[in-house]
Amino acid sequence: MSSIPLLTSKAFGLTVERLCYQLIEDHGDLEGLALIGLQPRGVLLARRLRTELLRIIGKENLAYGELDITFHRDDFRHRATPPQPSITQLDFMLDERKVVLVDDVLYTGRTIRAGLDALLAFGRPSSVHLLVLIDRRFSRELPIQPDYVGKWVDSIGDQRVTVEWKESDGADQVLLHTANDGSRDTAIPQGTSAGR
């Protein structure tokens, strides 16, 4: 088991800041925009983006929500145990809003598909864009592509990418974990992993 840092603390900060400026470039003063973080790990990125965006544009508030997609997943009854729900916190309708859906790692695209399905329960947004910190390209199982990307990663199936946060894990960093060959310990550490 070896871990390579993909983004260290400094680069991590710069990447998040760049994503903020890209959003501002496309959406101006962010009126009509709604930032929606996907539970459980996407909300950590969404919260950071919200703080940074408000600091940069000097505003007090930004339409912001957190969305749990558990009941919209396509793997119910395909797994040994049923997925457990997290909290959805979305107290406004999305009608006519420009939604930016936020997740930490884009891998198969299935979470995003479920997220798009779950969004429909809150109205009809005028557009939905996808922002991810890490895009594990070449591993998509559905035709879903991000609009804003922190970093592209070319990784193979048994590798794992985890995003760690200062608030919950002690440091801002992105790690690529590679399992060693079968003769040695190939256990993947649990805990801070994004579960991808």
Added chain:
Amino acid sequence: MSATIQSEQLSVEHLLGIKELTAADIELIFRTADGFKEVLNRPIKKVPSLRDITVANLFFESSTRTRVSFELAEKRLSADVVNFSSSGSSVSKGETLVDTVNNILAMKVDMVVLRHPDPGAAVFLSRNVGARIVNAGDGTHEHPTQALLDAYSIREKLGKVRGIKVLIVGDVLHSRVALSNIFCLQKLGAEVMLCGPSTLMPRHIDSLGVKVEYDLDKALRWCDVANMLRIQMERQKGDGIANFPSLREYAMRFGLDLQRYERIGKKILIMHPGPINRGVEITSQVADHANSIILDQVENGVAIRMAVLYLLAARIPRSTV
């Protein structure tokens, strides 16, 4: 992260009674219900989880709340639903329970929600047919989803169930709600006291580890929550002898009116499983009091039943055809 071990799936394949559940099962149902409660506050209150599941609601006994609650729960999970009630069916032509259910299952039904006047009907069915059974009340035995929503409502209002003192008042003898509540509350660490006429108190009920008190005023001073059971008129006539002289006398000794409520001198939550006989178990002033959570119980019923159906459906193997 909390250090307690959380279970990720139910230990049972059917929900036949609270007695068979573990405390971890109940906690899992509550956590899942939290998620569904949020879904029920969305503009669109529907999720696709059970869209490949068909549920039959088999009601061999009258019911309003439970039937509507189950049906809404099923529809909000996107399950296909068929309803059956015994009146106007082939049951009146002498068909047996197993035959009736097997005929319905032949139409590819995955889950059965059963309400039946005979204790043990749900257990019997689970042993004889190939669908998942949810007991929606079997005679005087158990009514598990009612007990779950009662405990869930207490947890919601008081923040916990452990250590809470719950009083169950009334017709304990005929009450499946009482039995399921005793099991559920005890598994979650609450204290339970029963109160009612001695003729409506089952013998040896104290062997379940509950307190028994025949003076309602004393009992009310002890408790944090009072669950006022319905007098089951339809089950009183068993041996031809009345269990209490008159409804009026029952109401005077074991009914809760505003005067008696205010005499307690502290805030206690008022619960009732419904349907209320207003003026018997509780008066209108108490039923509609700010500390009455009767309608919260009904609201939580849908989320709890969604959680139960969702967690049981998760254990149904996918058909490979």
